[in-house]
Amino acid sequence: MPKTSFRKNSDSPLGAALKYFIMSDHPQPQVLGCLLFSASVWHLADRDQWIEWDKKDREKRLNLVINNNRFLIFPWINVPNLASKALALVTKQIRNDWQTAHGYRPVLIETFVDDSQYLGTCYQAANWECIGKSSGKDWQDKVDENNRSGSVKSIWVTPLHKHFRAILKNQQPAKAQVDLDESFVNLWGKVVMIISDVAQEFDAKWQKRKRVIDSLLLVFLIFRLVFSKNSQGYGTTIEEFWHNCLRMKFPLPQKKPISASSFSDARKKLDENIFKVLNQRIIAAHDTLAEPDNQSQRWLNHRLFAVDGSKLNLPRELIDHHYRTPSKDAYYPQGLLS
Secondary structure: OOOOEEEEOOOOOOOOOOEEEEOOOOOOEEEEEEEEEEEEOOOOOOHHHHHOOOHHHHHHHHHOOOOOOOEEOOOOOOOOOOOHHHHHHHHHHHHHHHHHEEEHOEEEEEEOOOOEEEEEEHHOOOOOOOEEEEEOOOOOOOOOOOOOOOOOOOEEEEOOOOOHHHOOOOOOOOOOOOOOOOHHHHHHHHHHHHHHHHHHHHHHHHHOOOOOOOHHHHHHHHHHHHHOOOOHHHHHHHHHHHHHHHHHHOOOOOOOOOHHHHHHHHHHHOOHHHHHHHHHHHHHHHHOOOOOOOOOOOOOOOOOOHHHHHHEEEOOHHHOOOOOOOOOOOOOOEEOOO
16 A cells, blocks of 8 residues: 555635545655545434534534545555545544634544435444435535435544533543643634624614625625635625534525625615724623733734734834834834734
8 A cells, every 4th residue: 555645735615624635655656635624513313312412502613523425536546445444543633623724623524425325334334423414415503304405314423532412511521631622612612602792783784674784694605705716706705604613514594595686785874983893892791711821822922903914013123123114204114814
């Protein structure tokens, strides 16, 4: 069997994700296949029952479960046991890779196998466990036996941490070395609630009646547009956002994506101050959770709250080190965060 390694691909879909190429360097460099890991499915009855968590725990810690939603060995590659070996290798390194890319470590991987076409042999050989079946229903939380939009598939999982259940249920096991940053998880739990609460407050300011496009949906779409490729239009971005939300079974107001023109019209009615309010409340939430002596997330003793591309005023002394001001009248030089 050739020596197998992985190369990460940074071009990711919506949300936290990692792509890998399966590489061989013998007898010559060659790509053997690829894998994609991304956000977990929002609601999955057999998985949730197997973990033994309730809806509240699931909503708070679902990010700690990731989904292997793409796995391909190229059809012209004929290497015995390559699939199971690739799975075994990637599960050993993905926690560190995820920590580097997204700032936290997942504790469980799930995937789906279509029983009508595959047996899941490679997952079984890599010591994954089959824990049940998907419902075959659409994104809605409630099961409707007459509303099944997809095929029923087997659910396979593999733990990435021996205390994964305790972590997912927020139960600290005795003498367990849980490497989860609880302050980080707690902060993002509050951030979700803050976005929801602020969106409801701003709904009351511009909505005279309940609409399909509300403030919460607008905020999420605007965030998504900020992180989309510059050449990508509104329509394509909205369709990708809708597809990923439906795949994750995240509730949406309708199955069909809204039009780019509808989004643009609704965005004009949303007060831009919503983002200032969100920023202020998120910073306040961070301050209530942060330990006074914690310097782990500071730059020159300053905390930064920004997205890639944000501009920041820098100390004026840096002009002596050839930092430029954005204009002749500007007093401070500027930095571009990345």
